[in-house]
Amino acid sequence: MPTESRKRRRKSARPSRRAPAAVTGWKLWLKRLFLWGAGIAILCALVLGIAVAVTMKGLPSYNQLRQSQNGQTIVVRARDGSQLVSLGPSYGEWIPYDHIPQVMKDAMVSVEDRRFDMHPGIDPIGLTRAAWVSVTTGTGMRATSTITQQLARNIFLNSSRTLDRKAREGVLAMALEAKFSKEQILELYLNKVYFGGGAYGIDSASRRFFGHSAETLSLEEAAIIAGLVKAPSRYSPTADADAAVRRAGIVLRTMAANGYITEGQAGAVDIDTVDIKEDAGGNAVRYFTDWVLPQLDVLIPVTYEPIEVWTTLDPALQETASKALNAHAPDGAQGALVSMDRDGAILAMVGGKDYVDSNYNRATQALRQPGSAWKLFVYLAALEAGYTPDDRVVDEKITIDGWTPRNSNGSYSGEMDVRAAFAYSKNTVAAKLGYEVGFSTVANMARRFGISTPINTLPAMVLGTSEVRVLDMTRAFAGISARGRSVEPYGIVRVRSSSGETLYEHRPARQQQLVPDYVAAGITDLLQTTVNIGSGRAANIGRPVAGKTGTTSSNKDGWFVGFSSGVTTGVWMGRDDAKAVRGLAGGAAPARAFAEFMRQAVAKRPVEQFDTDLSLPEWQLEPDEEDPYGDPGDYYYVDENGNIIDPNEVDDFFNRGERRPEGIETPEGGRESPPPAVDPDFLDRAINGPRPTAPQQRETPPRDAPPPKQRPAPSPEPSPRTTSRPVTQPID
Template sequence: MATKRGTGSNNRNSQKRRQTKPAGPTGFRLWLRRLLVWGSGLAVLGAFALACAVFFAARSMPGYSALMSSQQGQMIIVRARDGSEIVSLGPSYGEWLYSDDIPQVMKDAMISVEDRRYYSHFGIDAIGLARAIYVWATGDERLGATSTITQQLARNIFLNSNRTVDRKLREAVLALALEAKFSKEQILELYLNKVYFGGGAYGIDSASRKFFSHPATELSTAEAAIIAGLVKAPSHYSPTADVDAAVSRANVVIEQMRKYGALDPGEAAAVDVSAVKLKPEEGQNSIRYFTDWALPQLDVLLPYDSSEPIEVWTTIDLSMQRAATAAVTANAPAGTQGALVSMDRDGGILALVGGTDYVKSNYNRATEAVRQPGSAWKLFVYLAALEAGYTPDDRVVDVPVTIDGWSPRNSNGRNVGEIDVRTAFAYSINTVAAQLGNEVGFGTVASMARRFGITTPISTYPSMVLGSSETRLLDMTRAFAAVSAGGRSIEPYGILKVATTSGEVLYEHEAARSTQLVPDYVAAGMTDLLQTAVNTGTGRAAQIGRPVAGKTGTTSSNKDGWFLGFSSGITTGVWMGRDDARAVPGLQGGTAPARAFAAYMRHAVKDRPVEQFDTDLQLPEWQLEPDDEVLFGDPEEYYFMDEEGNLVPPPGPDERRGMPFPPDEGVLPQRRPEPGDLPAAAGPPAASDDFLERATGGAVSPEPGARRRGAPGAAPPQGGFQP
């Protein structure tokens, strides 16, 4: 019994010990502990890997003297189509300025606006990065830029500007390696002598000489602020491209310098950036509009990145370029800008002018500006109408119309009644264009514009037929060139060949695959209309003594004037207007733009043979006037649908007795006709009124409500004209 009591006592003691033993972490605390342990381990491994990467990057990094002598950028020699050199583009370096020679105000300006914690971080601004991540995580759309001066230097010397995670990681490692190998003053010296300031200028001395005509050692506070402001976007804030933007950005730099103590409030208030005198630029001309458009395409055309000097053969014709520049400059009304694009029959750009003065404004109005084309847009309205079955000789009616509450008016405020399609186009009659657009469908017109190369957004409201959708001059010229090519697609291009200075061919242009956009008879009919517009219509000022086809365009309140046309295989488009889209008194497509077109084209086609336009419409069978047998057809060839839309066999011989005439071509009965359904007299006519008039030699009185297309007073078709 004693033994049993002792055993029970031991069991109770064991239970007490088990109950008093502390319990281990469970649930959330267990996972938190594991996360901390594993996170700490991974952090240590990551830090070790980063340290190794930085160590080896710093060890393999070139020495300071090697980095001083290295150069960025690529020398590019641009040649015209005849091989002559037209411009040489590439990096421009000033004198190397050592740290002690760089004005302190230049250092302060750059640090204040680009990296205010430069002297306190180790290559990566952890505070700035954390703040950017916080702002992004709390609602900003994207993660803001956090590159330090050291990171920018690493990118400029060793990397490219691709915004990829891999590139950013390598940039961070290289920045840490730079900080480990060089002093802060050495890094800042490298940066200020190598950073790109636009216009081919690398380093503050090159920028100072380019913009202010003196070395960087003489920079004033205002000038230093302008240069420091360029780093963010050299092309946008360039004082030679946009003075207002450059001054605004420089004032931001001055404010940053005041905010972070580089300038006291009195000094900051005394700085007048707008009073800085800029160096007048000479020697640049309109050819730069073309190179600004063509050379960025090298990024896509060349097989690999290289800093080796290259030569680029282009499609530009220097004599045509000079003629185009002179034509735009001489004819653009005072206070306006002008642009011109001219392309050969294969799409090669012969001349391109993006403005009246490249030095004052390098904004390319030929390839970048989007403006309303006015009546030039009617090209697509009439292409859609011709494809739908209209011909230039068809009759239409110029009468007041209202479509979905919109009532277009003609420019002269009058209506002339019944006319043919050719005349309506030649005199750019708005009411007829509105009716045609409504009949074929505004979506169809938009689709036609897309088909011919318009890349900007297109409205499908009724007013779109009069050119309310903005577009580019290059796209419109391309569309007219496709008509000139018989309705085949045209792909504009500007680069013929790229080769290294040693002669290795890196790229050679191959003809783009062409597709038929509209049938050739539609292109012929459109050419007929365009030729008439120049011969007798609104484009008479564009005549040059040989066949010309073209169209004018004028927007409301004379804000834009267009003329686009072609002759002897060359298609040219001209636009004129103000950059602020204000009205220009007297500006119409048939005045200054048409005169500039004629002045240029007389020179452009002088060495080409005269070419007559092919306007002979070889219409398809469905559009030709059929004879009796074709009109009636074989009843067995007709097919029918029941009330549910299912195909049913044609009626047999017995069923056909007493049937009315077969339906008009393309109209399918909704059910099988039965004898006696309709009296013969009530059937559709066996021939059109036009056919009967020609056959009988006299006018045929139409049945009530049955009128010819476009006849005065005709009943509007379903979804059609609303007078």
């Protein structure tokens, strides 16, 4: 028994085992979150591993990647078949890893991916740091692409920034790292990455910018090339040497910070001493190619094979145009020149004094006020309304809706003919004519001749306050050279693929008669007189020339646009910031540049006399009371947007529906005109008010011209309410 009691005492002395306490509250949720997170992470890693394995299996071999090329090669040829430029990818010699200078490897790794030797294709440290910066600063996620990711993007993907594309880029990068060594990846990268100017790979970049193989790159040159990857166009040494030097300095400091060179080595490098190879093929002709090549997107089907583009450009005239602009443009001013043949073929196009210094194409992109060159459309509208070059007008002080135009010399010449008023660019006469025919009529005339920019219809518009392009103004004058027919500018003759297939062939555009022949003859008479005795005398080249000067207030813009022997040329000069240029006038520097160019442009062409014989229509010679407006075929209609309407479709345009027989049926079966709903005289007074006495515009009335639309006459003297308006007014 004692033994049993002792056993019971020992058993009771042992501590009792209790069931573990259940985990509750936030600890339970933390535990679940950890378990679920670990499970999801394992699942994601498994999926990522499978994706990388599958991608790696489908990757091309190293030799296949070496032979692949990106981009399309485009050879642009002149009208004579000579090569203007070759655009697209340019690949130099393949440089093996062991032959790539160490400074080039170090510079590229240092500035683009300093943990290149450590990561598996994507940089977790860099991604984490970028995410932290994004969260703490509120800015967007910055690019953290490794060299391997960049290589994957360049070979297999595009440059879009979508999440899907970034995910595929990461998978491809890890697959590349799994399949190839670091040395192979860096060799591929340095031989395939884009450095700007069409150069792919360090050897192509070295030859393009320095004129020698990449195997002999110096530290300074390697720093410049490494700095290009971030923004090839912005840091190109041929486009902006200062920007390239600044970027190269950053590369050198980064190399020093990462231990590839010492601070002393970085400070001893003088990047300014690097000899940059001149970009001989990137000057004036590039203004033309920049304008013409984007047109391929709509002219030919999508193709990635090399193509050849035959253009209308004349290389000799292009060089002459560039020299003429540089020789005559005032200091600090820019210039533009466009020249086209009688069919619209562009013979020369220069958009600035130096393409390398500025690739902004002022011939096709700049919007500038044309000054008095705009009077072409004012006088066209007046001639179409019934004026002739011999009609008499009065140069006197007038005020129109509070606006008082003035002539360049501040004086008035009194009575003169239309021809002299145009030749000496009388602003008051242009204002009177524009007021009489209607400012919207002038705007529609400009639209008819190809002006595509917005046009205001305020009174000062007659003096060229609406901004235009040089190309559009040249096209308008080419329409006059073509005797009033439309001219469509073009620069591409044909496009062929490398296999010889013709992808595009230019077909002449269908010409439309923009104004009657007698109007074209009349305006040609005025334009020829301007060059012979008027403001454009500096444009004379010893053969018939017709043209017009244009100068805006404070000499901000100078124009001369004219034609001879089937060639039409427009010249503009001015500053990009629209500040005044001392001594700039359309009849001076622009006219002289025009003359220098045109002497060469028409040298081998026969001399052509202008057709200025006015064969007036019958409605101006023999009026018919029953048909005061003559033959409808003599008129050219435009819609509300200024587009020409085919004369055969005029009825459809105005009726817009089924034609109904006019008049009221009589008992005898005939028709008589219905009575007017409102008395015409009452309606005229209600709309226009009392009919004022028109000012004396001519010595004799026009030859029974159709009555123009009645308008309140402009005051011959300034009205008391005349105010000064902020309108740029031409001075010639």
